Amino acid sequence: xxxxxxxxxxxxxxxxxxxxxxxxxxxxxxxxxxxxxxxxxxxxxxxxxxxxxxxxxxxxxxxxxxxxxxxxxxxxxxxxxxxxxxxxxxxxxxxxxxxxxxxxxxxxxxxxxxxxxxxxxxxxxxxxxxxxxxxxxxxxxxxxxxxxxxxxxxxxxxxxxxxxxxxxxxxxxxxxxxxxxxxxxxxxxxxxxxxxxxxxxxxxxxxxxxxxxxxxxxxxxxxxxxxxxxxxxxxxxxxxxxxxxxxxxxxxxxxxxxxxxxxxxxxxxxxxxxxxxxxxxxxxxxxxxxxxxxxxxxxxxxxxxxxxxxxxxxxxxxxxxxxxxxxxxxxxxxxxxxxxxxxxxxxxxxxxxxxxxxxxxxxxxxxxxxxxxxxxxxxxxxxxxxxxxxxxxxxxxxxxxxxx
Numbered sequence: 001x002x003x004x005x006x007x008x009x010x011x012x013x014x015x016x017x018x019x020x021x022x023x024x025x026x027x028x029x030x031x032x033x034x035x036x037x038x039x040x041x042x043x044x045x046x047x048x049x050x051x052x053x054x055x056x057x058x059x060x061x062x063x064x065x066x067x068x069x070x071x072x073x074x075x076x077x078x079x080x081x082x083x084x085x086x087x088x089x090x091x092x093x094x095x096x097x098x099x100x101x102x103x104x105x106x107x108x109x110x111x112x113x114x115x116x117x118x119x120x121x122x123x124x125x126x127x128x129x130x131x132x133x134x135x136x137x138x139x140x141x142x143x144x145x146x147x148x149x150x151x152x153x154x155x156x157x158x159x160x161x162x163x164x165x166x167x168x169x170x171x172x173x174x175x176x177x178x179x180x181x182x183x184x185x186x187x188x189x190x191x192x193x194x195x196x197x198x199x200x201x202x203x204x205x206x207x208x209x210x211x212x213x214x215x216x217x218x219x220x221x222x223x224x225x226x227x228x229x230x231x232x233x234x235x236x237x238x239x240x241x242x243x244x245x246x247x248x249x250x251x252x253x254x255x256x257x258x259x260x261x262x263x264x265x266x267x268x269x270x271x272x273x274x275x276x277x278x279x280x281x282x283x284x285x286x287x288x289x290x291x292x293x294x295x296x297x298x299x300x301x302x303x304x305x306x307x308x309x310x311x312x313x314x315x316x317x318x319x320x321x322x323x324x325x326x327x328x329x330x331x332x333x334x335x336x337x338x339x340x341x342x343x344x345x346x347x348x349x350x351x352x353x354x355x356x357x358x359x360x361x362x363x364x365x366x367x368x369x370x371x372x373x374x375x376x377x378x379x380x381x382x383x384x385x386x387x388x389x390x391x392x393x394x395x396x397x398x399x400x401x402x403x404x
Contacts, residue, residue, distance in 0.1 A: 018337030058250030071285035079278040091281040107263035114244030117254030118143035120272025126151025137183040170206040179208035185228040186216040191329030219248025225294040303376025351389040
């Protein structure tokens with residue numbers, strides 16, 4: 001059997017419908033974020049990155065870079081294997097203590113990515129708690145969906161951010177059945193924020209565990225960067241808070257926080273923790289430096305909020321519709337995969353602006369978009385340049401008719 005023919009047939013179908021993913025070859029430049037080098041036919045030119053999840057530019061922060069360099073010189077480049085085999089490095093424990101303190105929890109546990117932490121934690125909880133029912137928000141991330149699916153627990157999907165629908169579904173489940181309400185704080189594609197307090201109150205009323213994914217909020221919200229749950233003062237009422245080190249903290253990795261018993265339970269039973277190589281100690285040292293900095297520094301968050309507000313206002317003045325939300329994410333709907341790809345290519349080619357088109361399956365078909373994430377390091381001139389480019393394209397390509 002010619003497997004390559006089968007593979008190429010499905011790849012060709014993706015390309016025909018406009019959902020094939022092309023990856024730009026970029027090189028981040030230390031100390032120059034949001035600038036990057038774009039490689040094309042052996043040549044490199046500067047572009048401005050407008051879709052990075054390094055929301056605060058902490059991946060370029062001199063203190064974070066220095067911490068990683070120092071730790072490499074001190075410990076070497078790798079961890080040597082799983083924590084089960086090679087032992088837990090001191091830097092891992094220091095970072096877990098920092099994370100537990102960030103969320104006001106007894107304990108924390110590191111994973112290699114936010115995807116893995118969701119997948120491992122939810123699959124372990126759902127499979128090890130007998131007759132468990134997991135109530136999942138319909139807008140949850142793929143990592144949460146995969147974790148729930150792998151657990152083989154009973155799954156109940158509730159309408160996105162609809163507390164009434166959640167309560168109706170909780171009410172239908174017997175009181176003695178273990179229940180987990182799984183949801184996010186900031187939903188990364190639309191940028192909307194969950195009604196966390198109301199969700200927690202309903203979950204408490206029915207004796208359900210709450211599982212909150214704060215990956216797009218940690219570092220960004222709350223007086224110390226503990227996320228939306230910290231900002232609202234409800235973190236102590238949430239059973240498990242999951243987060244990432246790869247977005248606002250500017251490094252890589254994922255984690256969960258909760259009670260000592262909960263974290264030890266996941267540590268002891270989660271294959272996604274037990275059987276994978278641990279994060280390099282240098283990564284842990286850099287992440288701890290970033291978290292500690294953002295616990296006491298408001299400058300990055302204030303600068304980022306200022307530039308988000310400036311971009312949204314400039315888009316409004318230019319008549320370019322964007323999805324309204326209270327978060328740092330600015331989605332501009334195009335509603336067509338081919339046009340979205342075309343606009344992204346044109347912005348790169350003619351304006352030196354890099355933004356990745358967001359197509360299915362990341363978002364539903366018919367909701368394709370360009371997703372902008374202003375940082376405190378994007379200048380006013382960068383924003384003006386972006387809005388000017390979009391204004392020109394809006395007129396040339398008649399995108400406004402497609403959106404309307």
